[in-house]
Amino acid sequence: ASSTHGKSHRPKPLVFVVMDGIGYRENQLGNAVAQAYTPNLDWLLQNCPYTLLKAHGTAVGLPSDSDMGNSEVGHNAIGAGRLFPQGAKLVNEAIASGRIFQGKGWRRLVDFAQAHRGTFHFIGLFSDGNVHSHLDHLRAMLLHLAFEEKMPRVRVHILLDGRDVGETSALEYVLPFEKFLRDINTRANADYRIAGGGGRMKITMDRYEADWDMVLLGWKTHVAGEGRAFASAEEAILTYRRENPGVIDQDLPPFVIADESGPVGRIQDGDSVVYFNFRGDRAIEITRAFEEKDFKVFERDPNPHVFYAGMMEYDTELHIPRNYLVEPPRIEHTMNEYLCARGLRLMAISETQKFGHVTYFWNGNRSGKIDERLEQYVEIRSDKVPFQERPWMKAAEITDRVLRGIRSHRYDMIRLNFPNGDMVGHTGVFQSARIAVEAVDLSLGRIMAAAREAGGILVVTADHGNAEEMYETDKAGNVKRGPNGEPRAKTAHTLNPVWFIVYDTSGTRTVRFNPAIEKPGLTNIAATCFQLLNLAPPEMYDPPLLEN
Ligand code: 3PG
Ligand code: CO
The missing domain is CATH 3.40.720.10 (Alkaline Phosphatase, subunit A)
Known part of the structure; x- marks a missing residue:
C-alpha cells in the first residue's frame, strides 16, 4: 500500500x-x-x-x-x-488436583499459625462472581484446614459483593455459609467464624491507588477489629439496609462481629492471613499494607507479625505478594x-x-x-x-x-x-x-x-x-x-x-x-x-x- x-x-x-x-x-x-x-x-x-x-x-x-x-x-x-x-480456572485446577495444599505458600501458612498457636484468617470477595474470587475456593480451603490440617481456629473477613452478582444478594451467600461453618465446627470440634467485613466499594478493595482510605478502613475492620459491632453478619446487613434504604451490597458500611469479650476476629501476632481473591487489581494495595516493612501510606495500628499470602501472584514483575498459593498465568x-x-x-x-x-x-x-x-x-x-x-x-x-x-x-x-x-x-x-x-x-x-x-x-x-x-x-x-x-x-x-x-x-x-x-x-x-x-x-x- x-x-x-x-x-x-x-x-x-x-x-x-x-x-x-x-x-x-x-x-x-x-x-x-x-x-x-x-x-x-x-x-x-x-x-x-x-x-x-x-x-x-x-x-x-x-x-x-x-x-x-x-x-x-x-x-x-x-x-x-x-x-x-485465567485465574479462576487455574485456582479450580489447583484445588481439584490438591496441588494448592502441597505448595510452599499453603504449607508455610499452616506451619506459621500452628507454630504460634495463631488463628488462620481469610479475607476476600464473598461471592461466586468468579471475577475476583469464588466461594467454592474458600469452602475447599476451609474443609481442608478443618479436616486435614486440624486447624482449630479460623476467621473469615467477608467483603460483600453486589457488583459481580445480584446487587442485594449478600444473604444468599451469608446464610448458607453460616450453616457450612456450623457443620465444620460440630464435625471437627473447631471454632470457625465470620469476623466481620463490609461492602467491597467501602473497604479494602480499592484499585490503582484511587482511594487508599478504603484500605485503611479495611485495616481497621479486619486487623484492629474496630468498627460498629454486631452479633452476626446477618444482623449487620439487615441493620444497614434498614438504615440506608436502597443501599446495595457493594456500598454497605464495615462491621465487626463481637461477643461479650469483644471483637471475635482481630488479626494478631502469630496469625496467618490469606487474601483469597485471585485477581490482582483490587488485591495489591491491601497486600502492600500487610507486606511492606516501611509502608508509608497510612499508619498500621496495630501492625501484628503475621504470615500473609495471596491466592495468586498479582504482579509478576514486582512479585506482589511474596507468598501465594497458585501460579498465575x-x-x-x-x-x-x-x-x-x-x-x-x-x-x-x-x-x-x-x-x-x-x-x-x-x-x-x-x-x-x-x-x-x-x-x-x-x-x-x-x-x-x-x-x-x-x-x-x-x-x-x-x-x-x-x-x-x-x-x-x-x-x-x-x-x-x-x-x-x-x-x-x-x-x-x-x-x-x-x-x-x-x-x-x-x-x-x-x-x-x-x-x-x-x-x-x-x-x-x-x-x-x-x-x-x-x-x-x-x-x-x-x-x-x-x-x-x-x-x-x-x-x-x-x-x-x-x-x-x-x-x-x-x-x-x-x-x-x-x-x-x-x-x-x-x-x-x-x-x-x-x-x-x-x-x-x-x-x-x-x-x-x-x-x-
Ligand atoms: C470491579 O472490580 O469493579 C468489578 O468486579 C469488575 O469490573 P471490571 O472487570 O470491569 O474492572
Ligand atoms: Co466492570
Whole structure:
C-alpha cells in the first residue's frame, strides 16, 4: 500500500478505543447503550466495517461459557493476542488436583499459625462472581484446614459483593455459609467464624491507588477489629439496609462481629492471613499494607507479625505478594513487547479507575513500562464520587489528552479506555448509565474528527458488556421485578459480545473482515492491530480479523 504520510507505512496514528463495559445486545429493554443518544457510534456502525467479538467465558480463558467477561481477562486477551487459562480456572485446577495444599505458600501458612498457636484468617470477595474470587475456593480451603490440617481456629473477613452478582444478594451467600461453618465446627470440634467485613466499594478493595482510605478502613475492620459491632453478619446487613434504604451490597458500611469479650476476629501476632481473591487489581494495595516493612501510606495500628499470602501472584514483575498459593498465568510476548521491539511509539491513557487496565492488564499483569523511551502512560485522576452522580466521569479530559497525542504526530498507536459504561453500569442506575454512554459517544465524535484530520485509523471496541443490560432477567429472559413492579437493577457484567469497528481515514487500504475467521473473539484483536500497523503479526497469535 502506498502512503501519503512520509516514509513510514504506519497510520498516523492507530487510535484504539476501549469502551469499557459497552456491549452489544439486540433487546432494547434495559439496554442503556441502545437507548442512549449516540450519533457518532451510529455513524460508525453505518459507515465502517465492523464485526462482533466474543468477550466472555472460554473465549477469554474463563472456566465456562456461563462466566461473564471482565476487564482483567478482556484486556489480557486484547494485549496478548491469544488465550491463557485465567485465574479462576487455574485456582479450580489447583484445588481439584490438591496441588494448592502441597505448595510452599499453603504449607508455610499452616506451619506459621500452628507454630504460634495463631488463628488462620481469610479475607476476600464473598461471592461466586468468579471475577475476583469464588466461594467454592474458600469452602475447599476451609474443609481442608478443618479436616486435614486440624486447624482449630479460623476467621473469615467477608467483603460483600453486589457488583459481580445480584446487587442485594449478600444473604444468599451469608446464610448458607453460616450453616457450612456450623457443620465444620460440630464435625471437627473447631471454632470457625465470620469476623466481620463490609461492602467491597467501602473497604479494602480499592484499585490503582484511587482511594487508599478504603484500605485503611479495611485495616481497621479486619486487623484492629474496630468498627460498629454486631452479633452476626446477618444482623449487620439487615441493620444497614434498614438504615440506608436502597443501599446495595457493594456500598454497605464495615462491621465487626463481637461477643461479650469483644471483637471475635482481630488479626494478631502469630496469625496467618490469606487474601483469597485471585485477581490482582483490587488485591495489591491491601497486600502492600500487610507486606511492606516501611509502608508509608497510612499508619498500621496495630501492625501484628503475621504470615500473609495471596491466592495468586498479582504482579509478576514486582512479585506482589511474596507468598501465594497458585501460579498465575505467565502472559509473555504481549503486543506491546513486539511493538516496542520494533521501535513503535506508544501512548496509553485512562482515568485512575481503569488506568491499570490499559497498562497493567494490557501488558499481562505487569505494572511497569516495557520501554521508557518509547512509551508514555497518562493517568487522569478519577474523582472520588459515586459515579452514578457524575456519569461523564473524565471522558472529556481523557479525550483532550488523546487529541493532543494525535496532533503531536509523536505516536504510532494510542490506546485508551473510557470507563463510563462499566463504572456507571455497575451502579445499576439506568438513567446514569445512559448518560455515561452518551458521554463516551460525545468523546468518540471528537476523536473521530481528530483521526480524520490526521489521516489515522480508529478502532472502537470493548472488553466486555455491562451497560447494554441493566435489568436482571430470569432464565426465560423475562425482566425480574421488585415489590412495586420496578425492574430489578443488574449491576454485573454480561455475556454479550462487543463491537469491533475499524474507521480507516488514511485512504490507503480497503478494510474487509475475513469471513474465514471462526468465532472471532478478543484474542484476535492484537494480530489485527499488527495488520493495521502494516506489520506481520507474530506467529503465535490468534489470526487477525481482516483480509490482507
Ligand atoms: C470491579 O472490580 O469493579 C468489578 O468486579 C469488575 O469490573 P471490571 O472487570 O470491569 O474492572
Ligand atoms: Co466492570
